[in-house]
Amino acid sequence: MAWEARAREKLDAINSSIPQNWRLNSPVPSAEEQRDLTGPYICQYLSSEEVEITECHAVYIVKNISCGRWRAEDVARAFCHRAALAHQMVSCLHEIFFDTAIKDAIALDEYFAKTGHPVGPLHGLPVSLKDQFHVKGVDTTMGYVGWIGTFQGKKDTAKHKTYESEMVRELRALGAVLYCKTSVPQTLMSAETMNNIIGYTWNPKNRNLSSGGSSGGEGALISLKGSPIGFGTDYSGSIRMPSAFNGLYGIRPSSGRLPYQGLANSMDGQNTVLSVVGPMSHSPASLRLMIKAILSQKPWLYDPLVVELPWRSDQEGETLRYIAGRTTETKLAFGIMRCDGIVQSHPPIMRALDIVTKVLTAAGHELVDWNPPSHQRAIDIVQACWVYDGGEDVHGSFELSGEPMSDKISWIFGSERREEMKASAIAKNNVAKRAFQKEYMDYWNSTRQRTRSGRPVDAFILPAGAATATRPGARTYAGYTTALSALDYSIVTLPVTTVDKKIDISEGFQPISDHDANVHSGYEPEIYHGGHVGLQLVARRFQEEKVLVIAEYLTDLISAQHSASQSAEA
Amino acid sequence: MAWEARAREKLDAINSSIPQNWRLNSPVPSAEEQRDLTGPYICQYLSSEEVEITECHAVYIVKNISCGRWRAEDVARAFCHRAALAHQMVSCLHEIFFDTAIKDAIALDEYFAKTGHPVGPLHGLPVSLKDQFHVKGVDTTMGYVGWIGTFQGKKDTAKHKTYESEMVRELRALGAVLYCKTSVPQTLMSAETMNNIIGYTWNPKNRNLSSGGSSGGEGALISLKGSPIGFGTDYSGSIRMPSAFNGLYGIRPSSGRLPYQGLANSMDGQNTVLSVVGPMSHSPASLRLMIKAILSQKPWLYDPLVVELPWRSDQEGETLRYIAGRTTETKLAFGIMRCDGIVQSHPPIMRALDIVTKVLTAAGHELVDWNPPSHQRAIDIVQACWVYDGGEDVHGSFELSGEPMSDKISWIFGSERREEMKASAIAKNNVAKRAFQKEYMDYWNSTRQRTRSGRPVDAFILPAGAATATRPGARTYAGYTTALSALDYSIVTLPVTTVDKKIDISEGFQPISDHDANVHSGYEPEIYHGGHVGLQLVARRFQEEKVLVIAEYLTDLISAQHSASQSAEA
Incomplete structure (x- = not known):
């Protein structure tokens, strides 16, 4: 099948997983007509209960569910609905699994009803994930047409749609509800989010602008409050740019603080400058909630690159x-x-x-x-890492389908493979x-x-x-x-x-x-x-x-x- | 000058820095005649006071000086004497700077006399260093003839004999007395210690055997109690082998715990498996004293690769x-x-x-x-790192002088440069x-x-x-x-x-x-x-x-x- 058809098929599959009653009946007005889609604009499609839930910060969502005031199911439904709207407005989702999410939320409610206490510190909290996380039941394409229906571009039936990234396991154990994966630019190497499957992810606050990259889907989704908190990754600014562009708090932790284990990535194995994973949300308190929760799972026992460094209240004090x-x-x-x-x-x-x-x-x-x-020295060092392998990894991923590379990417990798850097130059x-x-x-x-x-x-x-x-x-x-x-x-x-x-x-x-x-x-x-x-x-x-x-x-x-x-x- | 002459000149300079009255008058008997040089054998050349001091563990040396029972000067002199004997017996030193050490010790005694308290937790403790540490006033050759009179093989008059490694600064601040640097094998890549300057470092406990490598000089010197504690480095076993071979406690900490900043190294910049620095001594308590002391200096503020991880008494508890x-x-x-x-x-x-x-x-x-x-997988991974650069770094160091590579090394690097590994293979x-x-x-x-x-x-x-x-x-x-x-x-x-x-x-x-x-x-x-x-x-x-x-x-x-x-x- 030609790459265009495969991309179209995948896009249709994503969009058709949105329930009929959550679909927009008319096209979203142009940026000229409606620059800002956040707040009142998106809320017009929601019930007042859904607005109340989705306008709430992560910390209070957990509190409201954990004290029995809200049901996890209602919270999950509200965010699924708002995320569905967000996606129809700015193309910010790669994978949608609302049904599983609602099932998981119901199970949490049952647990709470039975035991009287929450599963963990994230009980019932919807968490969105950049499309580098592997979640069972769905693809991880990272925006590559050639990765559709595969495990990171490889036919690995043992892992495809069954393998889960370490942090996914931890989030589930903490009581989080997973419901969607968000869009990324081809190769992850861009300050704009666009690929041949979902198109372009615009900035919902000002649609003349980009939502940023590479965690641009997260940025746009959370900005529209289609998610209270989500995870991005950051190699050269991929959490920080979308967070700043979308009015969010985002943390780029030091590498080795949070578990990256089992995430898909570009140029995996380049280890001069490591990509890191971190949450993006509406308040520093929400970021703290999330990091403390993850660290409570002792990720250093499950990710060999994580340092044994529990949350340090003394540093806060x-x-x-x-x-x-x-x-x-x-x-x-x-x-x-x-x-x-x-x-x-x-x-x-x-x-x-x-x-x-x-x-x-x-x-x-x-x-x-x-x-x-001089920061120029640092920029030169980081940019050299991007092309250590002469584009071997990313060109290989494009070749799987024959899809074209955006010119927002090709300035880095060229139209074809270049000479790889030698060990002594890397050293x-x-x-x-x-x-x-x-x-x-x-x-x-x-x-x-x-x-x-x-x-x-x-x-x-x-x-x-x-x-x-x-x-x-x-x-x-x-x-x-x-x-x-x-x-x-x-x-x-x-x-x-x-x-x-x-x-x-x-x-x-x-x-x-x-x-x-x-x-x-x-x-x-x-x-x-x-x-x-x-x-x-x-x-x-x-x-x-x-x-x-x-x-x-x-x-x-x-x-x-x-x-x-x-x-x-x- | 031919490499042989340069090596000979350096060796003579090392040996001539041993005071006349500490020189052995007759050759050391053969291994057949005297297998074990530790204990009574080496002690025959020492006074009873020197024996009392040098047989003492690091923890007690510091205690004895810090309570005023011993003078730092006497301790320094005793260890300098015993180290001089050790070197004459098993060729374990690359650099000798006893005069500076005794001056430093006198200054510590003066400080103590004046203030009534020690400079720091290592007040007066003699510490030996593997010849990767830069100490002002002396060479760092790492056993390469071509590095004699240079800074890591380069003519760098600004750094040669003036630059100090980060840990050297910390040791001085803690009150340690530095007095010698110990022998290493060519390239650091051997389980035996030998080079064209000092020859071969035998195991003092059993001279049929090697003292190990690459921290073999440390192993031999500490075994002979010519040092109460010293620092080695470990890439594939270079602290652990000499420690085990010489009956010592040695710790290979995780990388990022202790500061490696500013040490000379082989294949610097290979960062798949990092070499780490750690102490070797006669008791676990001495290792603990040293690590706690170094961490009290907050090395994470001075070495970018060190993790902010103070000594954790709760983990001990x-x-x-x-x-x-x-x-x-x-x-x-x-x-x-x-x-x-x-x-x-x-x-x-x-x-x-x-x-x-x-x-x-x-x-x-x-x-x-x-x-x-299977450990074989790990061995293959580590051994691949040894030759990422096809021998570029080590062959370059040999070529500076034209000295030959030992056959204990050449099985790794070959007689000439090989093809370098490409970025994608390293990844x-x-x-x-x-x-x-x-x-x-x-x-x-x-x-x-x-x-x-x-x-x-x-x-x-x-x-x-x-x-x-x-x-x-x-x-x-x-x-x-x-x-x-x-x-x-x-x-x-x-x-x-x-x-x-x-x-x-x-x-x-x-x-x-x-x-x-x-x-x-x-x-x-x-x-x-x-x-x-x-x-x-x-x-x-x-x-x-x-x-x-x-x-x-x-x-x-x-x-x-x-x-x-x-x-x-x-």
């Missing part, structure tokens, strides 16, 4: 003590990087940095400029990476000479991209996320504001290079208006507890400031 | 509770691997396994057979490694079905080699250590007994392969008599605290059993 400090000497200190020296961020992002600077300063914390070793890149990490760490340590506390900064803050979201056709720059992948830090992206075409204007822009000028030229206030603006908050390696405490605190500060401005305006 | 358990259900459980299915160990090692089995069983602990996934090996680790971990978990406690085994025990020590010229087999490197477990080697030619005889040996028969044929009770017999004790990844508690407990059991047998005989 220490951070909270700094937050509560009475003097600048005992409060938090932050590095602020407004520009990486390569490409300047668009005006809304600079304003987001201003907001963060203002609220942290007002709260008595210390901010210092962040001028670390050299590994040494360069370690040297960069060491210099960066030394720089971080050196900030103790610039803080009043005499401690190095607790975290640093920088843009999550040059643009608030990738805009199809415009020149892009992903260096703000890519560079940090070489450092393996614990990073949370957090939403700060939305684009306001009236105030986010390009005034006095001075390009620092042609590349910078090109990226800047892609910014048009009218086009970007209303889109989300996120930033990256970065703690050291394996400081997931600390970065989440700070993210939550910073969110409160921003929210208070926002309320204060609104009151002042009113 | 939990292990101690199992040890003290009242029933088999609450006591420890062990896997015992008597043979890896590839090569059987020599009779003294089988007896050591019997001893351990006996004492653990008598103490009420549970033992189960250990039949994990495949990385995936194979992870799959092996996962299967092994699943096997480990499955032992919960075989223990009475329902918990998986706490640790497993196996030989540290097929032979108690490498014997020059005899067929060797290092698979017992090599295989475990693929698993990155926390491993302690511990001495169990010594070879007794009367009881350790080859009775009823049935070869399982030609290789097995060949290795077995190298065992001659008369030749091996008196040599040390060690075993590996293996805990899971990052369980350094647990494995040390068990090692200490097991040592006490063995020691009690030994005393009981002696009483019975008397």
Whole structure:
């Protein structure tokens, strides 16, 4: 069968798994007519009960089910419905298994009715998964036509539709309800999500823009509240970009914190810079709930790459003590990087940095400029890893079906295989990476000479991209996320504001290079208006507890400031 | 200058740094005349005060200095003297800097006299270092003639004799006294220690045998008590073999526990299986002292590959509770691997396994057979890493001087460069490694079905080699250590007994392969008599605290059993 027919057949199968009564009767209006599909737009198709459930944060969903106020079945049905709507609006799903989910939810309700207590800390929580997770009963295509009906492109009847990724087992044990898998770009190597099966996943908040990639399906689905929490993966920014683009909190933990065991991947075995798995959601508290739950399963006993590192409340406590400090000497200190020296961020992002600077300063914390070793070195190191194998892995996956590679990908891998890198060159890149990490760490340590506390900064803050979201056709720059992948830090992206075409204007822009000028030229206030603006908050390696405490605190500060401005305006 | 002259010049420089009054006046007798140079033999050249100091374990040395009973200077002088003797007996040193050490010790004494307290937890403790550590003022040759007078083979005047490895900085901050660097085999890739500068490092307990490799200089020096504790590194067994061969406790921590930052290495940048750094000493308590001390320096702030994992007393406490358990259900459980299915160990090692089995069983602990996934797969994975670069790195180092490669090395690297491995083949090996680790971990978990406690085994025990020590010229087999490197477990080697030619005889040996028969044929009770017999004790990844508690407990059991047998005989 030609690849087009196979892709069409798969798409039809996905769409036909949406119950008739959840199907939209008329096409979604164009972006010009209806830019924002979140909130009121999607809610028009839901009952008030469904809205109440799906607008709720993950933490409260679990609480409501675990105290018997809500039934897991109702929660599952509500999210299945909203996810079905989301998919019809922005093409964000690869696999739909609502029936299984509802069955699982009923079983949870029965358990609860019988025992009076929840199965685990995620009892009844719907969790969406990027289409790298293997879940029994459904395909994992990762957007490759050639992977349809196979196990990672191979005819492996023992594993196809039966094998489950380690974290899937853990999520089930914790009481989570799995119900869908979300879209990814071909190869996972893009800041936009598109493939020959489902097409393009648009940004639901502003449909002029991309939902990001590679966890773009997650980003769009969670943004539309078709999922309260889901898992993405991040190699060069694939959790952070979709999280920032969609107004979500997303955590890129250090590699070895959460179990990647048994996920499908591109270029598996490239181990200079490892892809990591992490949750994306609507609040830092939801991310904490999820990570604590996963760690309670002792994943280090089931994934050989996970470090034996349970959740550390003492790290949270220490951070909270700094937050509560009475003097600048005992409060938090932050590095602020407004520009990486390569490409300047668009005006809304600079304003987001201003907001963060203002609220942290007002709260008595210390901010210092962040001028670390050149991020260009890190970008070069990470980008070299992308093509160690000369495209062997990804070209092989395209050849399975003969489907074409998008030009959003081919700039990386070329139209055919190239020469593979030799062992000694890979070793050299590994040494360069370690040297960069060491210099960066030394720089971080050196900030103790610039803080009043005499401690190095607790975290640093920088843009999550040059643009608030990738805009199809415009020149892009992903260096703000890519560079940090070489450092393996614990990073949370957090939403700060939305684009306001009236105030986010390009005034006095001075390009620092042609590349910078090109990226800047892609910014048009009218086009970007209303889109989300996120930033990256970065703690050291394996400081997931600390970065989440700070993210939550910073969110409160921003929210208070926002309320204060609104009151002042009113 | 020809390589022979450069090597000779370096050797002369090493030897001439030994003070005249510490030089031996007559040659060391042959192995036939004096097989064992430890204990009384080397002590004949020392004063009773020097013997008292140098026979003391690291923990007590620090205690004696930190309470003011001993002066750091006297301790330094005693160990410098004994190390000088050791080197003259078995060629175990590459760099000698006794003058600096004594100056440093005097400064520590002055600090103590002035403040009344020690500089840190290692105040005044002499620490020897394998010649991969960079220490200011001296070369790092790693046994390469071409590295003499350079920084890792490169003319780098900014770093040569000025740069220090991260752990060197930490050891100094902790109060340690550095005084010598120890010998290694060419390339570090051998179970014997020999190079064209210092020749061959013999086993001081039984000079028919090798001191092992690649931390063979450490093994020999500590065995002769020319050092109370020292650091080796371990890629495929390079801490474990010399520790076992020399009757020492050595720990191979998981990679990322202790800082390797800034050490010289072979094939740097190969990152499928990382070399790790760890201490070797006379007791588990000394290893614990050292690791706790290093971790108190928060090495994760200075080495990007170190995990933020402080010393965990709770892991020790939990292990101690199992040890003290009242029933088999609450006591420890062990896997015992008597043979890896590839090569059987020599009779003294089988007896050591019997001893351990006996004492653990008598103490009420549970033992189960250990039949994990084939170690041959792990050996193949690790050996593939050795030659990823086709010998590029090591041949380059030989070419700097034109010196020849020993035939103990050339079986690995060939006489010239071979084709390098391609990225996709390396990726495949990385995936194979992870799959092996996962299967092994699943096997480990499955032992919960075989223990009475329902918990998986706490640790497993196996030989540290097929032979108690490498014997020059005899067929060797290092698979017992090599295989475990693929698993990155926390491993302690511990001495169990010594070879007794009367009881350790080859009775009823049935070869399982030609290789097995060949290795077995190298065992001659008369030749091996008196040599040390060690075993590996293996805990899971990052369980350094647990494995040390068990090692200490097991040592006490063995020691009690030994005393009981002696009483019975008397």
